[in-house]
Amino acid sequence: MDSEKPPFRRSHAWFGRQDRDGFVHRSWLKNQGYPHDLLDGRPIIGICNTWSELTPCNGHFRELAEFVKRGVYEAGGFPLEFPVMSLGETQLRPTAMLFRNLASMDVEESIRGNPIDGVVLLMGCDKTTPSLMMGAASCDLPTIGLSGGPMLNGKFRGKDVGSGTGVWQMSEMVRAGEMTMEEFSSCESDMHRSSGTCMTMGTASTMASMVEALGMAFPENAAIPAADTRRKRLAQLTGRRIVEMVKQDIKMSQILTRQAFENAIRTNAAIGGSTNAVIHLLAIAGRIGVDLKLEDFDKLGSEVNNILNLQPSGKYLMEDFCYAGGLPAVMREILPLLHADAMTVNGKTISENVANAPCYNRDVIKTVAEPFMPAAGIAVVRGNLAPNGAVIKPSAASKHLLHHRGPAVVFESIEDFHARIDDPDLDIDENSVMVLKNCGPRGYPGMAEVGNMPLPPKVLKKGITDMVRISDARMSGTAYGTTVLHTSPEAAAGGPLAVVQNGDMIELNVPERKLHLEISDEELARRMAAWQAPEKPKRGWYKLYVETVQQAHLGADLDFLVGGSGAGVPRDSH
Known part of the structure; x- marks a missing residue:
């Protein structure tokens, strides 16, 4: 000891x-x-x-x-x-x-x-x-x-480009037909220099x-x-x-x-x-x-x-x-x-x-009195879709979507999303709410940065650049959009996200901190009773992780690591 x-x-x-x-x-x-x-x-x-x-x-x-x-x-x-x-x-x-x-x-x-x-x-x-x-x-x-x-700073064709952010922007331009793959690829050596x-x-x-x-x-x-x-x-x-x-x-x-x-x-x-x-x-x-x-x-x-x-x-x-x-x-x-x-x-x-730190450029660092964006800290939304909470970054979201109601378009996994998002027959428009499941701490596993789902080409070509997206995943800090993340409990842990179905109406109301799935308590209970948990990993780190990881609202640490053991000197080695 x-x-x-x-x-x-x-x-x-x-x-x-x-x-x-x-x-x-x-x-x-x-x-x-x-x-x-x-x-x-x-x-x-x-x-x-x-x-x-x-x-x-x-x-x-x-x-x-x-x-x-x-x-x-x-x-x-x-x-x-x-x-x-x-x-x-x-x-x-x-x-x-x-x-x-x-x-x-x-x-x-x-x-x-x-x-x-x-x-x-x-x-x-x-x-x-x-x-x-x-x-x-x-x-x-x-x-x-x-x-x-x-x-x-990244530089491309005489302009500053940001790592991550520029990638997401240009990749959507490619999907919308506004940039060729050759143009996109030519930025690779310029962005990270x-x-x-x-x-x-x-x-x-x-x-x-x-x-x-x-x-x-x-x-x-x-x-x-x-x-x-x-x-x-x-x-x-x-x-x-x-x-x-x-x-x-x-x-x-x-x-x-x-x-x-x-x-x-x-x-x-x-x-x-x-x-x-x-x-x-x-x-x-x-x-x-x-x-x-x-x-x-x-x-x-x-x-x-x-x-x-x-x-x-x-x-x-x-x-x-x-x-x-x-x-x-x-x-x-x-x-x-x-x-x-x-x-x-x-x-x-x-x-x-x-106390005496100078500011040399007020276009970069604004003042509290004249901010870049008022009251834009991370917001926590709750409701029957996220009983333990979910987060959204209003400063990266579209203001008109911070209160939105629309029908769910559900993707059961990131593979399901990639397989269907470019399908011109996908029943989706700018009013839809994109829902991605099984990408949380247990479900992925590891809670990957896939919550900022790319928009479907049929929507991008209409000039639409943002939609409400909800998942139990994270997103890159370089990403943007009206994206609800870290939904807890996650789908793989039996959270309500697991039983959302295509066409379900969902209301996001960030000013009121609300995320609501518009089905009755009885219907939600019926769906949850029929839900089956995904198979767990059987060996190695994945097994230990999935069995002991906390949910996102707690920090997704392993439950047995919370707290410290100090720096006491261990027993002799010889």
Whole structure:
């Protein structure tokens, strides 16, 4: 069993011993050329690296880690870099979200099982940020998050194009006959032209912003481009500071308070951040012991004005956001809505960090008085179709569809959708409500980003660009549309979504937070009684995941991972 309380400098349990086991721990580490004085009791800093050639967003992390090490050495610490499972959103199937919790277990056990006193988390692509935060929170050591930064703006035919957002837009132009495949393909080498994550306010940039808003990263962490040398300087400063945090014994739980999460929720609303922030913040809060609920996002964020004119909701990209002042400028603008005295990893409060933050471009970063979009935070809708709630991002939706009633066109799976959506005989028009089932945590499994279903060509060719879409899936933070997501309980768990039929009338009323399937309670009960659960996976990670994953409104963590185990020193290995 782990000890109840870790020593102040837990690495001493490895390197401070004058016995056989101490010899083993020190001697084998010296085969890398480290001199003995690096094991003299100074803070051992783990650098948790998600570098992988299969994760393009994190492809520059080996170099970034060297700058963190430089800072650690300067401050009198000893850095030791270690790899963890990397989750590349663009390559990993069936969805990176399926492996978020698995990666968090890798992080947690790598930290706890090794001689580490403090940790720097190198985070970038979408799920790498929450997985590292979740795993580290379960250990609760001194920790700083360092994001890899966004790519430079995409450029295509003289115009800026946003990663993800531009792909969705151009692919719909192809489907509508407004762009050829040759034209579409010619953009491939122009959209992603530097290291880094999506340069829209997608999930990666949203979560980098959340880490900064939570106080777990240095100011400006979210927006400095990956290719900008200021990112390297930030890495070096992070390396210096983590050593001081170990000496001061400042743990994650002292930063990740209820107030910190409330700051993050309000900041997410102000930047028009991804709906994925909901599910990730819920999971992180669960690991650190903060009671955060789905309704908190509506209560705290839904009336906050969106003051950031960034794709997918607006015009600009992350590089522009950086030059306009970055997240500190946004947080200064909404400071009266924040817990200004919340502490951050640099030893200063939120107020001290942002009170004098300048804004250099008011077309990018608006004011609360004259926002980009009023009251545009994430809304939570409920009703007999989503008893535990579902989410929608009004800033990415069409205003005229926020209250809509129409007949359901049902797709039983993503394969069913792909097989039928282009059929000219499909009975669908712009008034229909597209319903996608079996794409939630259990059903897909892993809750893939397929909720922003492409519209049928017969509708696109009429000039229609949006329809109401409902699913138990997620959508990419770079996506847009009047899309109801995270419907809970999901279809595969026996939620009402499972028994929606073609032609059923559905009402979405976002102002009243309502999502209603217009059938009687008796008819709903009759359908549910006849419903049959899908077959579950029989082995491996898929089996463990499906049997233990929570529903979306709880954060979709594994039920046995909620809460932490601390950083007690494990039993001897020899």
